[in-house]
Amino acid sequence: MGSVELKQLKKDFSGVTVLQNIDLDIKEGEFFALLGPSGCGKTTTMRCIAGFETATSGTIEIGGKDVAKLSPNARNCGMVFQSYALFPHMNVFDNVAYSLNIKELKKNNLFKKFGVYTRMLNSKLVKYPKEIKEKVNNILEYVELSDHAYKLTSELSGGQQQRVALARALVMEPEVLLMDEPLSNLDLKLRHTMRNTIRRIQQELKITTIFVTHDQEEAMSMADRIAVMKDGEILQVGTPTDLYSNPKTPFIADFVGTSNIIPGTVVARENGLTTVRIGEQQMIKSATQTEQDDVKAIIRPENLTVIGEENESFDNTFEGEILFATYLGSTVRYDIEVEGHKLVVDTTYESGNQIRQEGSKIKLGVLPERVLLI
Numbered sequence: 001m002g003s004v005e006l007k008q009l010k011k012d013f014s015g016v017t018v019l020q021n022i023d024l025d026i027k028e029g030e031f032f033a034l035l036g037p038s039g040c041g042k043t044t045t046m047r048c049i050a051g052f053e054t055a056t057s058g059t060i061e062i063g064g065k066d067v068a069k070l071s072p073n074a075r076n077c078g079m080v081f082q083s084y085a086l087f088p089h090m091n092v093f094d095n096v097a098y099s100l101n102i103k104e105l106k107k108n109n110l111f112k113k114f115g116v117y118t119r120m121l122n123s124k125l126v127k128y129p130k131e132i133k134e135k136v137n138n139i140l141e142y143v144e145l146s147d148h149a150y151k152l153t154s155e156l157s158g159g160q161q162q163r164v165a166l167a168r169a170l171v172m173e174p175e176v177l178l179m180d181e182p183l184s185n186l187d188l189k190l191r192h193t194m195r196n197t198i199r200r201i202q203q204e205l206k207i208t209t210i211f212v213t214h215d216q217e218e219a220m221s222m223a224d225r226i227a228v229m230k231d232g233e234i235l236q237v238g239t240p241t242d243l244y245s246n247p248k249t250p251f252i253a254d255f256v257g258t259s260n261i262i263p264g265t266v267v268a269r270e271n272g273l274t275t276v277r278i279g280e281q282q283m284i285k286s287a288t289q290t291e292q293d294d295v296k297a298i299i300r301p302e303n304l305t306v307i308g309e310e311n312e313s314f315d316n317t318f319e320g321e322i323l324f325a326t327y328l329g330s331t332v333r334y335d336i337e338v339e340g341h342k343l344v345v346d347t348t349y350e351s352g353n354q355i356r357q358e359g360s361k362i363k364l365g366v367l368p369e370r371v372l373l374i
C-alpha cells in the first residue's frame with residue numbers, strides 16, 4: 001500500500017502535449033519531490049495522480065491498484081496546496097474535522113435528515129462523535145496546534161494556517177500525501193521551520209509523500225529522492241546527493257545547486273585523465289572518461305580552492321581576476337573571470353579573515369576528480 005507508479009503517462013491539453021512518457025516508481029513511505037521550473041508539468045503530474053485530471057494515455061497505480069477509473073475521492077490521496085484553502089469562518093478544529101464529518105454523515109446516510117450545515121460547521125453547537133474528536137485532537141497534536149484548536153483560521157499566522165491544511169489532509173489517513181508548493185506563501189524563515197515540521201511528521205507517520213516545488217534547496221533538504229522535470233519530461237531521478245554529484249545534463253547541474261559550466265574540447269586522454277581545452281592557454285584535466293569531444297566541464301563552487309603562495313600541488317590551476325566578492329556570513333563567494341569564463345568560487349570565512357578585493361588577481365586549483373565532464 002502507498003506506493004505510486006506512473007507508466008508512460010502522457011497528458012495533452014487541446015492537442016498540446018504537456019506531459020510525455022512520465023515513468024515514476026515511488027516507494028511506500030518515500031518522500032519524493034517533483035522539481036522543475038515553472039510550467040514544466042509538476043502540478044499536472046500531481047493532478048493526474050489525484051484524479052483531478054485524466055491522463056491522455058499511460059497508467060497510474062496507487063498501492064499496486066490501477067486508479068484510472070476512480071474518482072478523486074476514491075483514490076485516497078490527501079492534498080495540500082500553496083493557498084491553504086481553509087474555511088475562514090470556522091475554527092481550527094472544525095476545519096480539520098470537516099471531511100471526517102462528511103464521510104461519517106454519508107456513511108450513516110444522515111445528510112438529508114440533519115442537513116450538513118447545522119451538524120458540521122460549529123463545534124460549539126455540535127457534539128462530535130468521540131472517534132472524530134480523538135482523531136482531530138491527535139492530529140492537532142502532531143502539527144502542534146492543540147493550543148489553537150478553537151481559534152478561527154483567519155486569526156492564525158501563515159505557518160499555522162499551513163499546518164491546519166496539513167492536519168486536514170492527514171486526518172483522513174490518506175495512502176498518499178500530495179503537496180503542491182505548500183511553502184511558497186511563507187517567508188524565508190518560516191519556510192525553513194516548516195520544512196523541518198513537514199519532514200518530521202512525514203517520518204513519524206511514514207506516509208508516502210509527493211512534494212511539488214521549483215525550489216531546489218527545498219527539494220534537496222526534504223526529499224529522499226527527487227525527479228527533475230523540464231518541458232513535460234523527467235530528466236533524472238535520484239537522491240539529493242546523486243543529483244548534486246552526478247547531474248546527467250548541464251541543465252540539472254545548474255538547476256540543482258550552483259555550477260560552473262565551462263564548454264571545451266577534449267585534446268588528450270591519458271593516465272585515466274581527460275584533458276579539455278577551455279581557452280587559448282587554458283587546459284583542464286578531469287577524471288571523467290568520455291568518448292565525446294565537445295564537452296562541458298562542470299565544477300561546483302566549493303570545489304575550487306584559492307591557492308596561496310605555499311600550496312601549488314593541484315593538477316588544475318587557473319589565474320583570474322575577482323569581479324565581485326560577496327560576504328555571506330560563513331562563506332565568501334567570489335565571481336572570477338578566467339580567460340573569458342565567469343567562475344563562481346565559495347570559500348569558508350573565519351572571523352578576522354581578509355576578504356579579497358574586487359579587481360585583484362587570484363589563483364585557483366581544482367582536483368580532476370572534482371571536474372565532471374558532460
Ligand SMILES: Nc1ncnc2c1ncn2[C@@H]1O[C@H](COP(=O)(O)OP(=O)(O)OP(=O)(O)O)[C@@H](O)[C@H]1O
Pocket residue numbers: 013018036037038039040041042043044045214
Ligand atoms: N487546464 C489547462 N489547460 C491548458 N493548459 C494547461 C492547463 N493546465 C496546465 N496547462 C499547461 O501545462 C503546462 C504545465 O503546467 P503545470 O501547472 O503542470 O506546470 P508546473 O510545473 O506545475 O508550473 P508552476 O510551477 O508554474 O505551477 C503549462 O504550459 C500550462 O500552461
